[in-house]
Amino acid sequence: MKKLFLSLLVIFIFTVVSGCYSMAVSAEEYFSIGMAYYDLGKFEEAEKFLNRAKQAKRTMVASTYNLGRIAFEMQRYEEAAKYFESILKRDKENVLALKAAAYSRIRTGEIQKAEKHYSKLLSIVPESADDGYNHALVLFAMGRFSSAEEVMLKYPIALEENKDLMLLFARNQKAQNKIEAVDSFSNWLGTHSDAKVRYEYAQTLEHHELYARSIEEYRKTLTDLAADSNDPKRTDVRFALGRVLLIADSSSNEGIVEIQGAANDGFNDITAIERLINRVSSTHRDTLRDVITNIRIRLESNP
Numbered sequence: 001m002k003k004l005f006l007s008l009l010v011i012f013i014f015t016v017v018s019g020c021y022s023m024a025v026s027a028e029e030y031f032s033i034g035m036a037y038y039d040l041g042k043f044e045e046a047e048k049f050l051n052r053a054k055q056a057k058r059t060m061v062a063s064t065y066n067l068g069r070i071a072f073e074m075q076r077y078e079e080a081a082k083y084f085e086s087i088l089k090r091d092k093e094n095v096l097a098l099k100a101a102a103y104s105r106i107r108t109g110e111i112q113k114a115e116k117h118y119s120k121l122l123s124i125v126p127e128s129a130d131d132g133y134n135h136a137l138v139l140f141a142m143g144r145f146s147s148a149e150e151v152m153l154k155y156p157i158a159l160e161e162n163k164d165l166m167l168l169f170a171r172n173q174k175a176q177n178k179i180e181a182v183d184s185f186s187n188w189l190g191t192h193s194d195a196k197v198r199y200e201y202a203q204t205l206e207h208h209e210l211y212a213r214s215i216e217e218y219r220k221t222l223t224d225l226a227a228d229s230n231d232p233k234r235t236d237v238r239f240a241l242g243r244v245l246l247i248a249d250s251s252s253n254e255g256i257v258e259i260q261g262a263a264n265d266g267f268n269d270i271t272a273i274e275r276l277i278n279r280v281s282s283t284h285r286d287t288l289r290d291v292i293t294n295i296r297i298r299l300e301s302n303p
Contacts, residue, residue, distance in 0.1 A: 027056030031063055043070045061087055061094075068100060077107035093124050099131065106138065114138045122151075129158040133165045140168060145176045163192060174204050182208060195224040199232045202240065211248035215241065238262035239269070243276055250281035256288075263291050270295055 034049030047070055054063035068083030081104035087097040102117035118135035125131065132155050139148035149172055158165045170184035185201035202217035218241040225234055242258030249255075259273070270292050277288050 027053050027059045031059040034063070035066065038066060038070065043074060046070060061091070065097060065100070068097075068104070072100070072104060072107075075107075077104050080104040081108060081110075081113075092120070095121065095124060098124070102134065102138075111138055111142050115142060126154070129155040129162060129165070133158070133162065133168065136165075136168060136172070140172055140175070143175075145172050148172050149176075163188075167197065171200065174200065177207070179208055182210070193224070195221050195226075195229065196231060198224060199237060199240075206240070206244050211244050214244050215248065218244065233267075235262045235265050235267035236269075238265070239267050239272065243272075246276065246280045246284060250283070256284055259288070260291060263295055268295050268299060 030049045031053035034046045034053055037043075037046035037049065047067060050063045050067050050070075053059040054067065064083050064087055068080045068087075071077070071080035071083060081101055084097045084101035084104060087094050088101060091097070098117050098121040102114045102121065105111070105114035105117065115135070115138045118131060118138055121131050122128065122135055132151055136148040136151040139145075139151060149169070152159060152165060152169050152172070155162075155165065159169055160166075166184070166188050170181055170188055173181035173184055181204050182201075185197065185204055189198060189201060198217055198221045202214050202221060205211075205214035205217060218237060221232075221237050222234065222241070225232070225237060227234070238258050239262040242255040242262060245252060245255030245258060247255075259267075273288055273292050273295075277285050280288070
């Protein structure tokens with residue numbers, strides 16, 4: 001690559017010095033040198049030559065696209081999006097620019113603009129499961145769950161084979177409170193392993209009052225979870241386990257033990273415990289109130 005770059009540089013210098021070049025040839029040489037710098041990771045130098053190449057019609061689109069790539073690589077996402085969208089003003093069906101503009105708008109946090117680009121992209125290349133996943137992901141982030149599901153259902157093969165699409169589908173069903181999410185999470189965990197996903201599965205089972213299975217999955221989550229995990233925290237999982245144990249069997253002390261252990265280890269969501277008080281037998285209400293009192297004392301002593 002370095003040899004290629006040096007050769008291009010020599011050709012460029014020779015043509016400039018000799019004066020025997022046309023504007024079109026010069027633009028192509030600017031573009032070639034700019035891309036050589038890009039391949040070497042020298043983005044500032046690449047920008048200089050690509051900006052020169054962008055002045056000629058023949059290399060304008062390619063130069064603009066690669067200037068957008070450089071801006072994206074340098075985390076200048078708003079600038080990158082504008083480069084790609086300037087291409088779309090001239091060519092609304094430029095697939096590469098649509099995809100790049102959508103990525104850039106996700107990074108700028110402008111989800112609606114990203115969704116618009118993906119919608120257009122999939123109208124051109126509807127067979128693209130990867131772009132379908134990204135479109136569904138954007139719709140999911142926007143809270144448009146039924147639209148996200150509609151997009152994902154267009155790729156039945158990917159829904160059976162693509163790990164990320166399968167998981168998004170399960171989470172999307174969970175967000176809609178669909179009982180089908182139970183099977184979707186179960187299918188995913190049948191071939192993959194992740195403590196965070198298992199925790200989501202346990203929450204889904206609990207939500208649909210499948211308490212025995214929920215207890216089992218919360219316990220598996222605790223077994224799989226790293227000691228220093230922050231998403232989810234072990235204390236949150238222990239509290240969830242204790243909550244379901246209390247709801248499923250109000251006569252058992254096992255749930256109280258889990259909740260007390262979670263509180264002793266740092267669980268401090270008083271609101272969650274207060275909500276639970278109204279769902280358990282009177283036998284355990286005073287104990288839960290004591291747990292809340294102890295948490296408040298701990299929080300006050302360690303502000």
